[in-house]
Amino acid sequence: xxxxxxxxxxxxxxxxxxxxxxxxxxxxxxxxxxxxxxxxxxxxxxxxxxxxxxxxxxxxxxxxxxxxxxxxxxxxxxxxxxxxxxxxxxxxxxxxxxxxxxxxxxxxxxxxxxxxxxxxxxxxxxxxxxxxxxxxxxxxxxxxxxxxxxxxxxxx
Numbered sequence: 001x002x003x004x005x006x007x008x009x010x011x012x013x014x015x016x017x018x019x020x021x022x023x024x025x026x027x028x029x030x031x032x033x034x035x036x037x038x039x040x041x042x043x044x045x046x047x048x049x050x051x052x053x054x055x056x057x058x059x060x061x062x063x064x065x066x067x068x069x070x071x072x073x074x075x076x077x078x079x080x081x082x083x084x085x086x087x088x089x090x091x092x093x094x095x096x097x098x099x100x101x102x103x104x105x106x107x108x109x110x111x112x113x114x115x116x117x118x119x120x121x122x123x124x125x126x127x128x129x130x131x132x133x134x135x136x137x138x139x140x141x142x143x144x145x146x147x148x149x150x151x152x153x154x155x156x
Contacts, residue, residue, distance in 0.1 A: 001025070002032055007040050011047060019048030022073060026055050033068045041069065052107070057095055066102045074099045078110025078130070085115070092123035099126070 003009075014021050023044075030053075041051065052073035053066070057080040066074070080091050092108065099106035105126040111117055112132050120128045137145060 001029060001037050001040060002034070007043050010044055010049065014049075018044075021049045022052050023049060024052045024054040024075065025069075027053065027062060027065060030065055030069055033065075038068070053104075057091060061095070061098050063098075063102075066098070066104070071102070071104050073107055074102075074104045075107045075109055076125075081108065081110045081112070081116045081119070085119070088116075089119050089122055092119055092125055096123050096125050 010021075010023070011018065045051075050072040051069065052075050053069070053071045054075045055077045056074050057076040061074075074095065076092070076095055080095075081088060083091060092106075096106050107127040107129060108116075108120050108125050109129055111120065111128040111130040114132070117128065117132055119125075134145060
């Protein structure tokens with residue numbers, strides 16, 4: 001993110017999909033919130049690029065970082081879902097509230113069971129991802145999956 005060619009590299013390599021692109025960065029990647037880095041993010045945002053903070057939830061969330069970088073998504077580390085039930089729900093609820101406070105969506109990675117899914121619903125986590133919902137699919141299989149109702153069967 002500090003490289004001279006960061007913006008042009010992203011723009012050149014993702015020409016046709018900039019408006020659908022999410023770049024995931026870790027807290028370590030954000031260590032230098034210099035004016036140059038923030039200007040780069042703003043330039044890419046004007047192209048429709050969005051940013052996700054990856055690996056959140058095991059340590060205390062850094063509010064200054066969340067507000068400075070204005071992430072659209074906060075991706076929770078999958079290890080949060082391995083915590084005991086009460087701690088899992090508490091951590092998810094706290095993270096969902098923080099995400100709402102900073103205007104981001106919370107994505108839970110590592111949803112492997114109905115208990116994980118229920119914890120996401122209870123905590124009002126925005127999105128979940130992993131094998132509980134589906135294995136990786138080809139485009140053709142994804143289209144068929146979505147046409148058949150996809151994960152909406154879980155919504156009840």
